[in-house]
Amino acid sequence: MSQLPLAVLSEAANVARGLAIDAVHKCSSGHLGLPLGAAEIGAALFGQALNYNPADPKWLNRDRFILSAGHGSMFLYAWLHLSGYDLSLEEVKNFRQLHSKTPGHPEFGETVGVEATTGPLGQGVGNAVGYAVSAKMAAARFNTAEHTIFNQHIVALAGDGCLQEGVAYEAIAFAGHFQLDNLILIYDSNDVTLDAMAIKTQSGDTAARFVALGWDAVTVDGHDIPAFLRVYEAAKANNNGRPKIIIAKTEIARGIPEVAGTAGGHGEGGAKFSEAARKGLGLPAEHFYVSDKVKQHFAAHKQTLVAQYDAWQKTFAAWSKANPDKAQLLADGIAKKLPENLADLIPEFPADAKIATRQAGADIMQPLAKALPLLITGSADLYGSTKNYIKGGKDFEPQSSTSDGRNIWFGIREHGMGAIMNGIAYDGIFRTSGATFAVFADYLRPSIRLAALAHLPTIYIFTHDSIGVGEDGPTHQPVETCSGLRVIPNLDVIRPGDPEETAGAFAAALQRTDGPTVLLLTRQNIASQASIPAKTRREGAARGGYIAKKETGKLETILIGTGSELQHVMKAADQLGPGTRVVSLPCFERFDRQSAAYREEVLPKSCKKRIAIEAGVSGLWWKYVGDEGQVIGIDRFGISAPGDTVMKELRMTADDVVKVAK
Numbered sequence: 001m002s003q004l005p006l007a008v009l010s011e012a013a014n015v016a017r018g019l020a021i022d023a024v025h026k027c028s029s030g031h032l033g034l035p036l037g038a039a040e041i042g043a044a045l046f047g048q049a050l051n052y053n054p055a056d057p058k059w060l061n062r063d064r065f066i067l068s069a070g071h072g073s074m075f076l077y078a079w080l081h082l083s084g085y086d087l088s089l090e091e092v093k094n095f096r097q098l099h100s101k102t103p104g105h106p107e108f109g110e111t112v113g114v115e116a117t118t119g120p121l122g123q124g125v126g127n128a129v130g131y132a133v134s135a136k137m138a139a140a141r142f143n144t145a146e147h148t149i150f151n152q153h154i155v156a157l158a159g160d161g162c163l164q165e166g167v168a169y170e171a172i173a174f175a176g177h178f179q180l181d182n183l184i185l186i187y188d189s190n191d192v193t194l195d196a197m198a199i200k201t202q203s204g205d206t207a208a209r210f211v212a213l214g215w216d217a218v219t220v221d222g223h224d225i226p227a228f229l230r231v232y233e234a235a236k237a238n239n240n241g242r243p244k245i246i247i248a249k250t251e252i253a254r255g256i257p258e259v260a261g262t263a264g265g266h267g268e269g270g271a272k273f274s275e276a277a278r279k280g281l282g283l284p285a286e287h288f289y290v291s292d293k294v295k296q297h298f299a300a301h302k303q304t305l306v307a308q309y310d311a312w313q314k315t316f317a318a319w320s321k322a323n324p325d326k327a328q329l330l331a332d333g334i335a336k337k338l339p340e341n342l343a344d345l346i347p348e349f350p351a352d353a354k355i356a357t358r359q360a361g362a363d364i365m366q367p368l369a370k371a372l373p374l375l376i377t378g379s380a381d382l383y384g385s386t387k388n389y390i391k392g393g394k395d396f397e398p399q400s401s402t403s404d405g406r407n408i409w410f411g412i413r414e415h416g417m418g419a420i421m422n423g424i425a426y427d428g429i430f431r432t433s434g435a436t437f438a439v440f441a442d443y444l445r446p447s448i449r450l451a452a453l454a455h456l457p458t459i460y461i462f463t464h465d466s467i468g469v470g471e472d473g474p475t476h477q478p479v480e481t482c483s484g485l486r487v488i489p490n491l492d493v494i495r496p497g498d499p500e501e502t503a504g505a506f507a508a509a510l511q512r513t514d515g516p517t518v519l520l521l522t523r524q525n526i527a528s529q530a531s532i533p534a535k536t537r538r539e540g541a542a543r544g545g546y547i548a549k550k551e552t553g554k555l556e557t558i559l560i561g562t563g564s565e566l567q568h569v570m571k572a573a574d575q576l577g578p579g580t581r582v583v584s585l586p587c588f589e590r591f592d593r594q595s596a597a598y599r600e601e602v603l604p605k606s607c608k609k610r611i612a613i614e615a616g617v618s619g620l621w622w623k624y625v626g627d628e629g630q631v632i633g634i635d636r637f638g639i640s641a642p643g644d645t646v647m648k649e650l651r652m653t654a655d656d657v658v659k660v661a662k
Contacts, residue, residue: 008297009047009225012082013039014281015294017255019081020074021278022287023095023102025271030096030104033252033266034072034159038188040223041157041248046079047301049232050155053309054084054302057112061152061312064131064427066116068124068158068168069188070105075157077102080113082294084302087112093288108426108454116426117454120446122165123419125185128156129171130423132183132243133396133408137376138429140404142326147319149312152182153236159188160198163206167446170416176214177411179241179398184232185215187245188222190252194266210245222248241398255281333374333429336457336513343507343538345371349499351530357521357563358463360499362387364506369393369406372431372510376424377461378408379435380417385523386435386463414440418447425456431510433459438466438520439478441485451516452490458516459509465495465520466615467650468564473640482616485518486588494587495520495614496541497566498527500534501586504541508590511542524643526564537584544590545583545602553578557661558603560612560624562586564652568613571654576661581607585624611660615652630660 020035045065052062067076074095080087087101094100101111105119115131118124132154139150162168175183187206191198207217216238220231228248235244253265256277264270270277283289320327331337339345345367349360369375369390376390383389393406410417417434424432441448441462451458467477485493492512494505502521509517529537532548540546548561549570556579561569566584573580583602585591591599603610603624610629612621618633625631632651639646647653 008293009043012047012294013043015290016042016078017281018278018283018289019078019092021274023074023092024268025274027096031071031267032270034069035075036255037190037250037252040225042075042079044225044228046083053305063152064115064154066124066128066156067106067118068156068162070118073106076106082298085113089288117450121161122168124156125158125162125168126171126416126419127423128154129175130420131427132180134424134427135182136403142330147315149316149319154183157186160193167415167419170413171419173213174416175243180243181239181241183243184235185245187247188250189247190250192252192263196263214242216242216244219247222250339371346503348534353499353528354525356523356525357496357502358387360502361521364503366391375431376406377433378410380410380414381412382436386461388435388461414443418444421458422447422451422456425458433461435461437464438462438481439476441481449488452488455514457513460518463521464523467638467646468522468524468643470643474637477638479634480617483620486620490515492517492587492589495563496586497563497584498529500537501541504538508542522564527567541586543594544587545585547602548584549573549582551579551581555607558583558607558610560585562614565613568654568657572657575658613657
């Protein structure tokens with residue numbers, strides 16, 4: 001600390017303030033409060049404390065920095081630029097403009113150095129917890145007595161808005177229980193929220209709250225760089241089984257006296273005072289100014305970082321040579337490599353199988369987990385019902401010595417589970433899946449949406465997918481959930497109709513690497529459609545739709561079913577004559593990605609008499625049945641009664657399909 005280049009770090013903080021002021025003023029849009037208020041924190045982290053290499057932004061052992069308070073994106077863009085990442089000053093000038101690398105909120109995959117798509121408050125806290133889980137898992141699996149290749153820290157910067165959101169509280173409680181001492185949360189505590197001073201909406205003791213949840217907490221002046229670095233380095237060094245929160249007291253919008261320390265400093269309100277602010281900060285008239293001293297400091301600091309990186313590379317090379325199997329496993333995980341013919345690893349189900357697709361999923365999970373050692377799974381306190389537990393995979397436990405477990409007990413924390421899953425997926429080593437009842441998908445819907453936006457290959461196993469839930473009644477019967485998920489762009493929603501379709505669905509979900517997949521599985525037993533070859537069902541599910549039963553005469557009617565209703569259209573076809581075709585359509589999104597020729601082959605435009613049935617709302621089905629078709633759906637809430645009774649009462653039977661067809 002005696003060699004701390006305090007003067008140049010303080011100058012860098014003001015340079016970063018200037019970049020934020022100029023960028024927000026130029027586009028008349030953005031949030032100045034955090035970039036200005038937390039500037040010294042940025043200087044301490046990027047100019048001194050974080051371990052990273054701008055030339056290799058995906059370096060495996062880098063410290064991960066997540067800006068949970070993503071509205072303060074100019075904080076991150078300024079420091080990425082100053083640190084030497086591939087983010088030019090021109091891109092900083094193009095803040096919030098079309099096709100720039102500096103969008104309004106940080107987006108994973110769009111800007112080098114951005115570790116997570118943030119902006120919806122609290123999500124980044126959950127993502128950071130997921131990163132910390134991934135780091136613990138990686139260290140347990142790959143570090144050896146001779147070589148340590150994973151010892152990074154996960155650092156997140158959050159504000160009052162993040163900590164008020166429930167998703168953050170769920171993730172914080174999880175992190176404390178599971179002793180994620182590689183996690184450091186920096187709380188930009190400026191006593192201000194967007195609308196008003198924070199006292200208007202909060203009065204809790206943040207430090208006491210975190211300590212009660214198993215964290216270490218320390219408060220520091222966020223503008224005192226040496227003091228901040230002392231507590232930060234102490235947090236890194238203290239591997240005591242407790243995550244750390246640094247409560248950094250800051251002044252929002254520092255550097256713009258007219259709005260500093262007030263709610264008016266949160267957004268772009270202070271930008272109109274930019275010229276006076278820049279002068280007060282000691283910056284010249286030149287906009288988007290970076291001083292030579294700051295450039296020289298970061299150039300020299302980069303050399304220090306590269307030397308540390310090179311030393312790690314030697315360790316990694318020695319580890320790879322000594323542990324070729326581990327090295328190959330790690331490489332395969334990062335590349336998301338899968339065995340060829342993945343579906344063939346799953347044994348076929350007996351022809352007379354009559355089981356719930358959630359049970360089929362349990363049977364399918366085991367050979368897949370054996371073939372994919374880096375596949376992990378979790379459940380929101382529902383393993384006994386969702387049945388996605390990896391047998392013999394051990395549990396992820398608080399003790400780091402056993403954190404190579406593959407089953408994560410998330411507790412009753414669906415939203416936290418979703419954000420943590422995203423963090424694991426962002427890290428890119430493990431394939432992650434998580435489970436709950438379908439009706440609770442809305443508890444983690446914001447996390448699912450972000451996974452789709454960020455193209456994360458997460459897998460959601462949602463069971464109890466319809467009114468077939470039965471006696472638990474309408475609160476637990478998700479009539480609208482399936483369609484509600486289908487409208488999220490880049491999300492595959494697969495509702496398989498029997499065990500073999502379920503096998504195809506699981507394989508398809510794993511094979512997809514450019515976005516998330518939801519698997520909707522039944523609570524109730526349904527018949528296996530043994531009249532259709534198993535290979536046809538598996539491949540058909542992977543394609544999203546296929547001809548389950550071909551007409552034997554001139555095509556007159558097409559019956560379309562999905563999930564537990566596939567059995568009804570199969571039975572109905574037997575009564576409707578040789579001109580009836582059955583199409584299974586378990587996944588709209590995958591089917592719509594097929595070629596026009598394939599879609600026409602399955603659903604020829606010439607056949608206008610089409611009937612679709614699904615135990616859910618009917619609205620999305622009309623694009624497949626057309627104006628002359630019919631949809632048998634459930635455009636109301638369910639009923640508390642045995643599942644079979646509810647199905648009959650709400651017209652989910654083969655007889656109802658026949659009546660409509662006739």
